[in-house]
Amino acid sequence: MSGSDDLNRSAAVNWALITYVVLAYAFVFAPIAASFVFSFNSDRFPSIPLGEFSLDWYRAVAQDPLVWEGARNTLVVGVVVGLVSTALGFGAAYTDYRYTFFGKQVYLALALLPPTIPVIILGLAMLAYLSRVNLSGNALSVIISHVVVCAPFAMAIIRLRLSQMDPALEPAAWNLGASEWKAMRHVIVPFTMPAILGALFITMAVSFDEFAVAWFVSGLNETLPVKVLGFLQGQVSPRINAIGSFVFILSMTLVILAQLLLSGRSAQTAEKE
Amino acid sequence: MRRPITLYGLTFSLPLLLWQILFFVFPLVFLVALSFWTVKNFTMRPDFDVVNWTTMFSRGVFWQSYFTTLALAAAASVLTSVLAFPAAYAIAFKLSDTARRWAVFLMVIPFFTSYLVRIYSWQIFLSDNGIINVILGWIGLGPFQMLNTVGGTMIGYLTLSFPLVVLLQLFSLVFIDRTLIEAAHNMRCGRIRTVFEVIIPSGRTGLVIAGLFCFILSFGDFVSPVYLGGGEPTTLSILITDTTKSGQQWPRAAVIALTMIGTLLIVAFAAVKFAYKGKSK
Numbered sequence: 001m002s003g004s005d006d007l008n009r010s011a012a013v014n015w016a017l018i019t020y021v022v023l024a025y026a027f028v029f030a031p032i033a034a035s036f037v038f039s040f041n042s043d044r045f046p047s048i049p050l051g052e053f054s055l056d057w058y059r060a061v062a063q064d065p066l067v068w069e070g071a072r073n074t075l076v077v078g079v080v081v082g083l084v085s086t087a088l089g090f091g092a093a094y095t096d097y098r099y100t101f102f103g104k105q106v107y108l109a110l111a112l113l114p115p116t117i118p119v120i121i122l123g124l125a126m127l128a129y130l131s132r133v134n135l136s137g138n139a140l141s142v143i144i145s146h147v148v149v150c151a152p153f154a155m156a157i158i159r160l161r162l163s164q165m166d167p168a169l170e171p172a173a174w175n176l177g178a179s180e181w182k183a184m185r186h187v188i189v190p191f192t193m194p195a196i197l198g199a200l201f202i203t204m205a206v207s208f209d210e211f212a213v214a215w216f217v218s219g220l221n222e223t224l225p226v227k228v229l230g231f232l233q234g235q236v237s238p239r240i241n242a243i244g245s246f247v248f249i250l251s252m253t254l255v256i257l258a259q260l261l262l263s264g265r266s267a268q269t270a271e272k273e
Numbered sequence: 274m275r276r277p278i279t280l281y282g283l284t285f286s287l288p289l290l291l292w293q294i295l296f297f298v299f300p301l302v303f304l305v306a307l308s309f310w311t312v313k314n315f316t317m318r319p320d321f322d323v324v325n326w327t328t329m330f331s332r333g334v335f336w337q338s339y340f341t342t343l344a345l346a347a348a349a350s351v352l353t354s355v356l357a358f359p360a361a362y363a364i365a366f367k368l369s370d371t372a373r374r375w376a377v378f379l380m381v382i383p384f385f386t387s388y389l390v391r392i393y394s395w396q397i398f399l400s401d402n403g404i405i406n407v408i409l410g411w412i413g414l415g416p417f418q419m420l421n422t423v424g425g426t427m428i429g430y431l432t433l434s435f436p437l438v439v440l441l442q443l444f445s446l447v448f449i450d451r452t453l454i455e456a457a458h459n460m461r462c463g464r465i466r467t468v469f470e471v472i473i474p475s476g477r478t479g480l481v482i483a484g485l486f487c488f489i490l491s492f493g494d495f496v497s498p499v500y501l502g503g504g505e506p507t508t509l510s511i512l513i514t515d516t517t518k519s520g521q522q523w524p525r526a527a528v529i530a531l532t533m534i535g536t537l538l539i540v541a542f543a544a545v546k547f548a549y550k551g552k553s554k
Contacts, residue, residue: 013464018367020360021363021376025379025380027435028379028380029382031432032386034394035390035394038394091286095282095285110289111289114293117534119493120513124523124526128300128303129300132303147292151292151293211387211388216517225387232500241393241394244394248387254385
């Protein structure tokens, strides 16, 4: 008797917990879903019941030359930041993988700490410093600061992949007569390629969404998220939803691409082994 | 084994080091120098004057926002940790492997959506004529003011850190030795007691680190307090943006920023110390 009581109680608790998880996900996705739904809604001040279906906000966004300029800046910045961060992150990950040296802890701290500094402080420090060396107020200053924040992500992703590699692989290539450079080109780079591409897409996605540091340093060359911040400050408008949904699709495409690359390739190597 | 420094090795290790020294360490060091500069006739000049520090520290409004920010961030960490824990617990122990993988994947998605867009979206829910008040109206309640309140700010902080806290808690719970839990059950330790006496102590490191991240994120966020909290009460982050963007008072903004960094270092140090207490490995 008491046994079945226990069973009932634990089934009830399990249901309560699962319901809680569903509610938690509802909380997380409510704003994302709402932004999507209301981007197609005609009302100026969105609420329920919904107004008519309309593409007005997308049209308004598409006709705003400033938005296009922001999108262009975001894209240029994102691509450059992705390439530079991934290159720097790869170097740091390889350094951590292969070398031990005096001060390595400090090196790793520099390589990984920047994302833990509040963006508002980083933004202020960057603005003050870059304007001192005459680099502020342009796309370059956004690129410089975004690489600081993004390179650690690239480093972490590539380092993870390197730790899956058989440590005897590189020495084996040397023993077979490959120079260090050749071993790098024919062993390390091919093995880490999925992580390199993954890091490229993830860092681009991070840069696409970053607004605080960009807001401080960008000056007149605003990126799209900075523009959104402007919309939020000024005439609050459902245009934000249209831009948000568009950028969301773009970022998710990048992330899913990265995910496919990361999981697909490692499954392949697992099969080979 | 020590290897000589080679051109090959430096090619890979130096670029990041140089970049982070030039564009991460130097700006932060410069912030310290800047806090001693003076502003005369709206122009900054290099100086070594403690006037910015004394002016800021002698202002009631500064300390008021300091303790407000501290209290809000602490409240956010506790609230987020407490709300996230049942979810992390259920995902870790009640879901199948496949379901858990999906749960993790879904929790990662918010990181790639714009935080600004989500905050604007919450305005649609919380405003006086917003979704929640309309629904409450159907059953004859409200309207309640939710936008421009501290509660609104908290929802923003939750939006910012809830996914991260769930994931960090989840990773610490997944690695708990299951035999410990079974042992507790075998010894007739109740479910709740198992959670508090076995699971939370074993996962302490991850749980505390998760709370710390929530604290760091909330402490520095200026979007939620402004766009959901209505800018009242003033937080340090609002104070920084106001001081920087209006007028040439960068040295004073630097003082606020450095005070924030100092506070965060103390909190992080204490949290890490507590997280690893008694784990001398």
